[in-house]
Amino acid sequence: MSGQNVQISFDGMPEKLFSCTPYRLETWLDCPKKYRYTYIEIPKPPRGGPWGHTSMGSAVHNALREWFTLPQEQRTDEKGAELVVKHWRSEGFRDDEQSERYRFRAQQWVRQYLTGVNPNDEPRGLERTVSATTERLSLSGRVDRIDERDGELVIVDYKTGKRPPDEIEAGGSLALAIYAIGAERTLRKKCRTVELHHLPSDTKAVYRHDEASLARHVQRAERIAAEALAATSQGRFTATPGALCGYCDYARICTDADREPAQPWAGLDENS
Ligand code: SF4
Incomplete structure (x- = not known):
């Protein structure tokens, strides 16, 4: 982790790391206009x-x-x-x-x-904020629960939505992967397993990451952030209306x- 949040980029120029949460990156993917409302506009527009x-x-x-x-x-x-x-x-x-x-x-x-x-x-953590830096990003997020089992940390995320998540969803979750990386850096203990605990069905979706799958999520986070930053510098926030509009706060x-x-x-x- 970087204490100062600044590092030297490849061309030798100081470059500030982009601080973001998984939610911020997911908001960009949901709809760039929603991202603008949530993170860019000042004063913040009224929410529903x-x-x-x-x-x-x-x-x-x-x-x-x-x-x-x-x-x-x-x-x-x-x-x-x-x-x-x-x-x-x-x-x-x-x-x-x-x-x-x-x-x-x-x-x-x-x-x-x-x-x-x-x-x-x-648990090793309850609603614990964890963080990690990558080449370009300062990532942080709050984890519902961090367990320690068999000498490793395990990320536990509670879900209360309609549909029980599955293993593919757990493995594909950018947020869970970032939590795992952040927990390992913050608590200095290996963390590879992420779990979605779905309360309505009382089921668990479990995925075990490896170095390669975590690296893919980091690359994805950096791609999304780069896209959001480029669009922000150009003031280009193209709306992507769809099913999410019904539940959008804006x-x-x-x-x-x-x-x-x-x-x-x-x-x-x-x-x-
Ligand atoms: S209402 Fe729809 S188009 Fe508008 S910001 Fe929300 S998700 Fe995007």
Whole structure:
């Protein structure tokens, strides 16, 4: 890692590293205009209101984080369900009835998930920020959980979306690969395994990286960043309207949106 965030480029000229998170790079891929709204425009344009599925995901993440900070004897399944209530926010739901119904569902997810967790295991990190530099980038990100198993670090990312992810998604995730690289640099221990823990289905998608697959993700991150930087210097942020517009925080102000903004509760899964 670089303490100063500056390095010498190939032509001998000092070059500032581009600081970014996986989310920033993914936002560029989603839609360059959304990237402009999110990272370039000053003052920042108004965003849409909260989403129900985001409120639900936050409550689950916060409950699981706090659960691991409790004394081991208090880490029960039921305590996890209680923590969901503690962290619940009803923003983004249609009404109180819908909010309560999904809160109950989130409690069930957490209770079930924790039946498979050993309360005596201490994670190496909880919502831990990790970072690493590459030739051109200063990458950082916050990891839901970092475990240590068999002498290696393991990246754990909680998912609460509709669809269970698979191994291909775990291996193809730029964010998870960057977390693995960052965790290894930050905590000075080997990290190759990344896991997506899907609470609604109580399934795990696991992928084990090697040097080559991590290097490919770094190259990809550098390509995306180079594209975003070049477009920024030219003020060129071409909108790519599509299905994401319905859930874009800027759909209400974007003249390129190709559909009406979805209802705040549209991302909730009625069948989960
Ligand atoms: S509404 Fe659609 S086109 Fe506009 S910024 Fe968002 S994703 Fe891009």
